[in-house]
Amino acid sequence: MKKLFPFVGFAIFLIFFLFKVSAQTATPPALGDGSSGNTYQIANLENLFWVTTLEDYEGVYFLQTANIDALQTATWFDNQGFPSIGNIVHPFSGTYNGDSFVVSNLYQSWGFNTVGFFGYVASTGEIENVILIDADISIYEDSREYCGGLVAENMGRISNCQVSGTVSADMFVGGLVGYNFGGTIENSSSTCDVLGTFAVGGLVGYNHGTVIDCSSSGIIEGDRKVCGFVVHNEKYGIIKTSYSKSYVFGNEQIGGFAGMHELEFNGEPAIIENCYAWGSITRLESQTAESVGSFIGTVKEAPVKFCYTNTEVIYENTTNPTTKGFIGEEIISASFDNNFFNSQVTGQSSGLGALPKTIEELQLQETFTDANWDFIGETDNGTEDFWGINSVDNSQYPFLSWQGYKIEPIITEEPTASTLECGDALENSSLTGVAANIEGEFAFLYPDYVPNYGYSTCPVCIYT
Template sequence: MKNILFIFIITSICFLNLTAQTATQPTGDGSSTSPYQIASWQNLYWVSQNSTSWGSYFEQTADIVLPTTGDADDIHAWDSNQGWTPIGATDKFHGFYNGHGHTVSNLYINRPNTANVGLFGHVGHMTSTTEATIIEQLGVIDVQVIGARGSGTLVGRVTGNGNTLIDKCFASNGSVVGDGATGGLVGSNNSYLTSPANNQKPIISKCYADIAVSWSRKNPSGADKFGGLAGCNQKGITSNSYAIGSVTVDNDPQVASIIPQRIGGLAGCTIYKGLIENSYSAAVVTTYGTVELTGGLVGYVIVGGAGGSDDGFVNSSFWDTEVSTQSTSGGGTGKTTAEMTTETTFTAAGWDFTIIWSMDPGINNGYPYQSWQTFLDDEILPVNWVKCLTTINADNSVDLQWTNPANAVKNQIWYCSYDSLPGATGYPEYGSASDYTVPDAPLPTGVSPNQDGWIRAATIDVATSYTHTGMERGYYYYVIFAETATGSFSPPPEPAAGLPFYRESISYWPGDVTGVPNGTDPVVDFSDIVLLSTAWGTREGDAGWNNIIDVGPTQDNMRRGRPLPDNVINLEDLMIFSTNYESTDYEFYPTNKQYDPEPVEIELLVEQADDLMIASLLLSTQNEQVKGLEINLNSGSGLVLEEVTAGEIWQESGFFRSGSTANSLNITGALLGTDNCLPAAGNIAVLSFGITGSESSLELGDITARDIWNQELEINSNMNVTEPGTEIEPPPQDVLQGNYPNPFNPSTTITFGLQQESPVELVIFNTKGQQVKTFSRTIMPAGYHHITWQGEDNAGRQLPSGIYLYRLQTSHTTLLRKALLLK
């Protein structure tokens, strides 16, 4: 037994050695006269695993390609699938690394809970405050970094002095995602001093980044300082550098009560004597939801701080107002694309176009580039995605946006329809794909414009945006390629932050059903709500069923998701209609609702007298968070529903419906419009029952509550309420309740309550203000009363479909509500 165990152990050890990545010590001794020679990924990995070397000298002698998918030592499996271990942590990297113009490719880091991540994690001096630390002439390409605070591609965090330098370095083609202090090249560029002098600030010089930077959406997270080059330039210097990638902070739906801030095309902020000089950004800066301090160049700059010690400085620096989509910035000067591609814009500001900068209309999209940069026409990097969204107020139209590699002269746009996937069908049913796999990317060099479901939409001169139109309603996938002047094509965009090489979008606005299939009304408005009302409660096969109304639920319940029709018109559909109502713009989701979701309290109160039962449904929450409700009630066989009246919480923009079958009742409603929520407390509905037998119990059943992002809320309720025997009291003040049913055809009942005996007059008006029906003025006793209107005028003629106002006038008040007649 002992021999067998020994053999097993030896075998396991051998297996582990064969499958784990291998660190190979580089040649050299790490001194200034004999630097370590980094010639392979095994040499570079050795550096990451030997912290005692982090104060040494290094020279990279070749381009390094880290092993990736399909390779024996795939980096994605390293360190329990966390990928690369950053060089420099608690013990900072404080040595000298000269890349000699070489690159590191396929960098992969998946450490969402680790601070200070990048190829180098934490950089700066360790002991002497005059100690130098230099990383120079090094590029990282094809990179995917996911970290916590302090995330970058090349360096996560710099905490250095005036001799800490990052020089002639770059990052391109890839993404970095972090909690805060996140940048395309460096996460945070910071001095070790609270208020440093100029000779105590770390320096980023003659660098650039073409990277997609984004926020992790984690809670909790710092959620501040995101930049195309450096997330934070607090107490640091950024000089003669640029960013042309993208910076995206998506807070829609809002994460808890977090408000991300300090978001810029080049740097998130520069404060506490930080400096940006002779630099620019042509990065796309995109935010969603509630954010603060966003700028085309820099998000936040302190000016006029306490004694000047808090001030930041931005000198002779610019941003492209058109590409960035940002008209303002914490510092710098905004210029048009034409101005940004004109050399005099920069020479007039004192930029050096003799040694440092160069410009050529065929290079870097015409923007300034570093003189040390080289561009190879026969090699081209992938484009970076920025967005893929339904066009604002449009039908069968999708907006695409991306950034290009510097040597691109043309772009190809390809799309694939969901209904081309095996087992799928198209609009509006979207049958479940039996094999939900989007085909591999097409070959842009191929002659055929149709490859395995992919269709070439267009070949265009190099651009950063395109609107795809002319397709049928449906759900689409997109991929974009770049082409050089010599006809070389880029590979498809790299998967990033959990997203595939393609992007996807619906081509229309769910809930826009008027005018279909012609798409003549590309908004969700009252006419669409009328069609929803007509089909309400129907199931497939019923009379009145209309499958284009069946838009919910959707993927993740989001208003922008692909519909997952459930063959019934109910709350799922209403929520999509209501969230898109008069807000057909995915980039604009206005909300000042900031809250941590709290349980929703639903209470059923019952009053009973003789053969009448009045039940009130009451809502109570800690804040205005409920947008839609569905409440089911179960009743005994001795109760007969006579009337349902909408409560006051539904307001003018409310959609309220009820329906009943034997011994059950359903009440559903939502407020229309993106930002509308129900009041924190109020009356949902009043139910009137006739009592015809001894089984007169009434209890709450299943309840669903949704917030403004159509996410489900927790419910607390008094689940079982039966047979209370209290007498029905008059209301504390005169009230006019909603009519039931509403919409109606041919008749509806209007319910009102009187605090005390009073003369009463009820008048019906059309939308022109003309009186069409008057119920005679009479004196009525205190309590609740009902008047049934048959939809006719004073002459007994039936009135046409439309909105009508009804006004109750008593000796104490005048009240007004609205009814909808549908024929």
């Protein structure tokens, strides 16, 4: 028996050591009381784990104050990882402000529904300025649903959030949100690769809410209802001023932007407008589904307007189609207003709901403004300035104004100066017909001359 004691002691030590290595500690924040004026300050992983242990989030405020490396979460709870913040029983109904600090290497792999950094967010819940980098989020059991990189099920408000990494589950999977039910998502993005079977989207799996000024990019793979941005947009789903640059692989109801877009709830509109898609969609081998479109797979009544697509359409191991330039199939007549598809990039000569345009045509602002698109620098089509274009950014195609690219000045009328030639004095001459400010270097004959407006640094003057 004495000979067993050293072995037993070592085994106990080993178990204790392994437990300590993989154990998690919930530590309340050192600062804050959770009120709006004195928020809980989340400074480390232990504080973050503590947030998951709460049962009442109503009216509670959290502020992240440092970058948090969550690499060790891969060993937590028998390698199932970080538990979600909030669930159906105890939904997250408070406010979490990430303050643009990073949570990196977050790991979650659970065998039940509703998995994400945040699990279930109530209508009063708000999540803002959260950045997840290299997240690995999954549900490993089949027939489970609602998985998102940031939020699994959202009824609240998400703003200014970013997620990168991988997200996978069987159904209702999104790089940012699995299921957006009445919630609002704005100014947020996903660059996740997303894998699933049904309702798999680059940003959102299923949308019954509002998505504005958002983007997605990544590799998106599934079977049915697979797309680059929002898979199924229905009922009162509103998607505006957003884009996807994704590579999509699926079998039916697949699209570069949306898989299914339909109007079906008490007359409430489901709308997609002022959006665009790039990348490619691939219908996998031996499939025959026709619900494959460069922009949307299937449309049922719901309107689509002021959108364009550069998404290539590929049928694996068979002849590519030529009629899927925009919408794959229309179940019930829908309204389409002033949409375009790139006939050269998509490989399509025609497409339901949109007009074909060449690369050159889609790089001209006039193509769009002639079709009533609202661009920066013009007012005939509105003053909300949804779109912009220049000769450098976004491969010279239109971009959304919130993307922040510079707008090149537009000269609506050439200046005239019938008596002014190179080397002549500006005295007694004038420039007219310029509908915007002019900026440049002008050499004046008289160094003391100051123009009537603008400013001067004579003898070489800057005249605006």
